[in-house]
Amino acid sequence: MTDTVLFLLVDGLTNGLVYALLALSLVLVFTVTRVVNIAQGEYVMLGALTLADLLQGRMPGTLYLLIGGLVLCAVLDAGRWRRDWRRASLYTGGLIVAGVAALAVTRGALALQLPVIGMMAVALLLVAPLGALIYRFTVHPIPNASTIVFVIISVGVSMSVQGLGLLIWGANPYPVDPIAAGGVMMGPVFIPYQSFAILITALLAMGGLYLFSEFTLIGKALQASAMNRLGAQFCGIPVNLTGALAFLLAAAFSAVSGMLLAPLITANYEMGFMVGLKGFVGGAMGGLIDYPLSLLGVMIVGGLESTSAYVASAYRDVLVFSLLIPILLWRNTRARAEAR
């Protein structure tokens, strides 16, 4: 009995930490841009499948997505040429350099056959900018739209990205190597090294984000945009850049969580969406604004998920998503109490 409980605890904790990275991304995006990003989970899928490609020595399809996105970005910003050709050429040049650099880094990494950690860094380099590009395409044009409009847009983004994933990688699952194979017996429970890797990464990500937002000027700009967008704008903070940065960082966190999760399950084009939504269930606990409460939320989600997988596996998702409603009601009464 204790063995089972311990096993479920470790399993739940591992899941919870993966969702924690997602919740972190969601809270970051929501606080800075007020976007409830249903599509956040798709970066999990992109991260995992990009890593799978790199580890098997293929050019990852993400590279073409990135280059395509950069081209689209240049086309959409063609109006800059009329206003100020110097800055426009600088901007377009920057986009071209970014594309070429991504291509060169990928080719170099494939030629050198880097270890898993190295490949993860390369995959991160390919996926994270996609976040900023999606911000440029979908949020930047309508800064004052309502929450509901952004939700619907993110649904569209999620569908498109998932479809592109299917187009690029097909429906087959891909195995992904863990950072370190094997694990240790801790008492009666076997813990894979990957779980430790997830723990360490999650802690590093959270600590990194904390230090970044408290002790750097850019981080403070992010915080300012999160507190009051208009006020931040008046203080000379380029809120569009902070928004893009929030999307980029969130994409990075989510992609990392995908790369860490993939060895435990397998990577396929559908894997991200559900992970993203479970991050939401946890994040909702903190109202999508409170990091520590979100962390508690995802741990509850992870625990409930591994327990229900053991007790009533068919109902796992049903239970996890039903949990959202009491959480939201609790948040809502809290919000009302604060309003009074």
Add this chain to the structure above:
Amino acid sequence: MNARAMLALAVSAVLLIVPWLLPSFYVGIFAYAGIYALAAVGLVLLLQAGQISLGQGAFMGLGAYGSALVARAYGVDTMVTLIGSVCATALIAALIGFITLRLRGHYLPLATLAYGIALAGVFTAWHEVTGGASGLDKIPPLRLFGFELLDDRLYTQLIWTITLLTVLGLSRLRTSRTGRAIATLEAHDGLARAFGVDTTVLRVKVFVFSAVLAALGGALYVHLLRFVSPSPFALLTSFKLLIMAVVGGPMSAAGGVVGALAMEGAQWTLQDVLARWGLSGNLEVIVFGLILVVVLLKWPQGLWPAVERWLPKPSLRSREGDSLPRSTLSANRDEVLLRLDDIGIRFGGLQALKGVNMELRRGEFVGLIGPNGAGKTTLFSIISGLLRQTTGRVTLFGRPLTADHTLIRQGMARTFQHVQLMPDLSLIENVALGAYCRTRAGFIRGLLALDGEENRQALASARAALERVGLAAEADLAAGSLPLGKQRIVEIARALVADPQILLLDEPAAGLRFSEKLTLVRILRQLQAEHVTILLVEHDMELVMGCVERLVVLDRGRIIAAGSPQDVQADPAVIAAYLGGGRDKAA
């Protein structure tokens, strides 16, 4: 019959004949398009009310499984099971709606997503009953009054008949009492409640109705296909319905039909093209997602406005006949209508009001003035029940203040400092909202157009009110097209339609031109002569001093002076508050 109705009839006739002209393979597709249109129309209504659902597919599933399983297992007549399962879904939706619709902002879409996934998960997980992922076959066909509907073409006609009747009903609803209230839900919760709309109940009604349409669609689907499995009711369907509603546009129920036809057409064309390129799987979702994003970025109102531009104007609903009766108010000037005892309110660390005592007697015309930030609007919000005071007591007509949406029925109407009109609706429709509390026709009567007489009265009253404030000529213009000053006058007309005993006016003269101010003063004098009690917040001192009998001066949340205009004008504390002076230095 006007040109628009004839056109609608012609289009409907075509849609009903089409199944007999199509090759049989396409009949099925056309039938599904009709079912999706039905569910999408419900979602359009939700969007009009400022709500959203990412779980409509689950309600389709409830309708489908409910009807299919009972009919299959117990051999019950399918017409009974269909109606029963739609009713059961309505109950479940009412429960879910009651719980989740109190959520605001970003919580609501997340909640709909969550129950959408959870319910769809149950269809797969409960495989002893539902047959799990592989589904159940041998679902009995639909029987209508003992007649088995086995012909797909006839069935398709039935589906489209239901869909078109729903569109007709909803377009009637839009111009009814309930429709006007629904239009306020998206942006103006406070306004709706101030005019007697119980917004919580109305939101649940709208939500339940959209769930009923989805469930009906699901049940029709399952008896057409005669096979039930979870995949048609999964999240992707909810998303597709959302795309249809958004692409068609939230402006009109017909938009749902346009969206459904456009998206189903796009889907089959795309699948055809993709298959020719040798691609398989649900790759069309890439394009669907793009369509959704691009439509919202470029045409947030969807395709319908583009369609509507080519259509003849809709006929206006009749406004002939008698207005609602107006009450004659007593002239007993001693009766205390509104009484404030020791009102105080804190927002966090800010004490916005403290120790405010005030009385309003019948027929009095009282001005409430004070520098910006004195707490005037906050006090108004407390009196009209939109804010709850921290300390003290408000007594209205001798009773403690009840819920905000009931105050107008007791006879207290208000206008807003920031004009709150529905910009897309005509003036007369905006003003007719004032009659909400004095009329009774509900959701169903509006839908079935059984509200004719009452709606005529409401519109006639609205027209009379517009005449009274001198805006009769503009009655059919969109409210958003008027200059701000006139919009304020419209707000007063709307309050007058409610036939109030007490009228609260929050800065009605701000942004008015001189001639409009004269009209305002004329209206106010007339109301005073009719013994309407008026509380006026205003910055235009000339107007205030010329109209009111008594002034109350607020500064920093306290009453610093009260009395006749002459006395108050001479009061040193008031002068100090407005111009700055000794008091600040002393403090």
